Amino acid sequence: MQLDQIGEALASCYDNLVAEGIPDHLAALVRRVDRSHPSEPERDLRPEPRVALVVEDDVATRDLAESVLEETELRVVGCDSAEQALSFLQEKGGDVALVFADIRLAGAMDGLQLARAIATLWPRTRLVVTSGVEPEPGTTLPDGAVFIPKPWRALDVLLEAERAARDPSPPVS
Incomplete structure (x- = not known):
């Protein structure tokens, strides 16, 4: 009925x-x-769609990443700094399925520091870190984070977004 x-x-x-x-x-x-x-x-x-957060200070690259991710079921939000991303996460962190962040960002915090903060505060969020240069020797990504070198392929980004969207949403507490 x-x-x-x-x-x-x-x-x-x-x-x-x-x-x-x-x-x-x-x-x-x-x-x-x-x-x-x-x-x-x-x-x-x-339910509201989960979010893909793109953190990139280069406008053209951010626009490209946002365009690629708009082909997924995730709602796409762009930020130009780690600080702006953290502000968004403080409000909507439980809704964020994927963070796609460049290592080099404008502001005091870089993408690796952002990834570490997210891994600690929002451990169910899928992390993808990207850069045009390899991370410095001795630099470690948080557990579960993925590094995709620039220039990245749209397919690689879409696969990570699919994995993030497929993971169940965290329980509401």
Whole structure:
């Protein structure tokens, strides 16, 4: 039985239930199920798409990465610095499935520092770090992070986005 049919059945019984003394909390529930009730706006119950966060200070490269990632089911957000990315993550970190970040960024923090912070604070976020130069010897990426050298191939970025989108969303706490 579909939700609409259940709502209609409950609504048709509502008057009889009120006459028999239905508790207020149950009456409120019946009103919420009744989709035709004029005081309750209809809401879209589909979950918000998860986010791919592109962190790149070069506008052309960021635009290209955003265009590639827009071909996925992820919602794409661009940032030009690690600080801007962290600000976004503080608000929406649980929604972020993928962070695609350049190592060299404008601002005080570089992409490796950003990746380490994300790995600590949002460990379920998939991390992809990119650069036109290899990371310096002795530099380690956080566990699970992937390095894709520039110039990267769109297919490599899309594969990482697919892996991120496929991972289940973290439980809501």
